[in-house]
Amino acid sequence: MVPHEPWSTPRAAGIISEHTHLEGATLPILHALQEAFGYVDEQAVPLIADALNLSRAEVHGCITFYHDFRRAPAGRHQVKLCRAEACQAMGSDALHANILAGLGIDWHGTTSDGRITVEPVYCLGLCANGPGALVDDLPVARLTADGLEAALNEVAS
Numbered sequence: 483m484v485p486h487e488p489w490s491t492p493r494a495a496g497i498i499s500e501h502t503h504l505e506g507a508t509l510p511i512l513h514a515l516q517e518a519f520g521y522v523d524e525q526a527v528p529l530i531a532d533a534l535n536l537s538r539a540e541v542h543g544c545i546t547f548y549h550d551f552r553r554a555p556a557g558r559h560q561v562k563l564c565r566a567e568a569c570q571a572m573g574s575d576a577l578h579a580n581i582l583a584g585l586g587i588d589w590h591g592t593t594s595d596g597r598i599t600v601e602p603v604y605c606l607g608l609c610a611n612g613p614g615a616l617v618d619d620l621p622v623a624r625l626t627a628d629g630l631e632a633a634l635n636e637v638a639s
Contacts, residue, residue: 486555494526498533507534508544512551521552549601557592557599559634562616563625566605574613574625581627593608598634602612 487493497518498565511530515522522545531538545551563578580601585593592599608614611623617633 485520489519489523489525492527494523495529498526498529503535508541509548510534512545512548514638516551519555520532521555524553554592555596557596559598559618559637560616561598561600561630561634562603562606563600564606564608564612565602566609568605568609569612569614572612577613577625577627581630584627591593 494515497514498511501507501514504510508530511534512522515526527538527541527545530536530541534541545553563581564574565578582588582591585591585598587593587598587600587602589600589602594601603616606614606616606621608621608623613625615622615625615630615633618637619628620637622629622633
């Protein structure tokens with residue numbers, strides 16, 4: 483997991499100004515902010531809107547439309563659980579419910595200790611070996627609750 487710098491309005495303004503010359507600059511700006519900070523802070527919305535002569539609603543709509551943009555910092559480890567049909571056929575719905583309940587969070591949530599954020603994804607290409615997951619970009623096939631904990635321990639070491 484790449485560490486991110488803490489949110490800073492002056493740094494965000496600099497990132498925005500570095501990208502305003504690009505055609506269709508909204509997405510490159512959002513990607514650059516997320517790369518730097520790990521999320522797109524709400525304070526960025528008026529900065530982007532002003533820089534690109536857009537409404538705040540247009541910028542907010544772009545952030546919320548694309549599921550990869552986070553509006554809050556993620557946990558130290560990101561777990562993406564496949565919700566596609568092949569994984570569902572292998573019992574992923576019940577497994578996901580157990581995992582989420584065990585962590586005390588819902589989809590898109592982060593554990594209270596900031597350790598884990600869980601996101602749904604729709605197909606990881608592990609269909610023949612479902613249920614599948616990504617743990618900090620490490621693919622996990624034939625996922626079980628114990629397998630998830632083992633993968634988390636592996637990426638933490």
